[in-house]
Amino acid sequence: MTKKMVGQSAAVYGISVAAELVGLGQQTLRQYENKGLIEPERTAGGTRRYSDLDLVRLRRIAELLACGLNLAGIRMVLGLEAANLKLRRELKDARQLSAKGDE
DNA sequence: CTTCTAACA
DNA sequence: TGTTAGCA
Numbered sequence: 001m002t003k004k005m006v007g008q009s010a011a012v013y014g015i016s017v018a019a020e021l022v023g024l025g026q027q028t029l030r031q032y033e034n035k036g037l038i039e040p041e042r043t044a045g046g047t048r049r050y051s052d053l054d055l056v057r058l059r060r061i062a063e064l065l066a067c068g069l070n071l072a073g074i075r076m077v078l079g080l081e082a083a084n085l086k087l088r089r090e091l092k093d094a095r096q097l098s099a100k101g102d103e
Numbered sequence: 104c105t106t107c108t109a110a111c112a
Numbered sequence: 113t114g115t116t117a118g119c120a
Contacts (some may be wrong), residue, residue: 015104028115030106047104070113 009051018050029058035071037061037078051085074081 018040019026032038034049037055041049050058058080064074 025116027117031114043104045104065114 007054009050009073012049013055015048015050016057018048018055022055022062024058024062032058032061032071035075037071037075 013021015026015029019029029038029048029050033040038054038061040054041051043049056065060078061074064077067073069077
């Protein structure tokens with residue numbers, strides 16, 4: 001591992017740079033957190049630190065928002081999406097286990 | 104930087 | 113309802 005850290009959320013941005021990168025306002029990002037759409041890390045002082053994954057999440061929020069969903073609906077969609085991924089992982093593991101036992 | 108409040112489309 | 117502006 002040299003240049004591409006396979007790890008996901010290493011980098012951390014302040015709210016102002018995160019807002020600019022995603023093209024949203026700072027107050028809007030705080031609102032998203034208030035509505036439970038996203039939960040960025042916090043420094044000891046209480047400042048938000050947005051990871052690269054958070055930026056992707058923010059763009060997904062903007063996309064769903066453009067589709068006509070409200071913040072409450074987006075929260076549910078993100079939750080269902082996370083649950084879906086979890087189920088996929090469990091299914092994948094279960095498949096590998098049964099394959100081994102079958103051989 | 105944080106939170107809160109108020110106003111607008 | 114979501115976004116923005118101003119204050120503490």
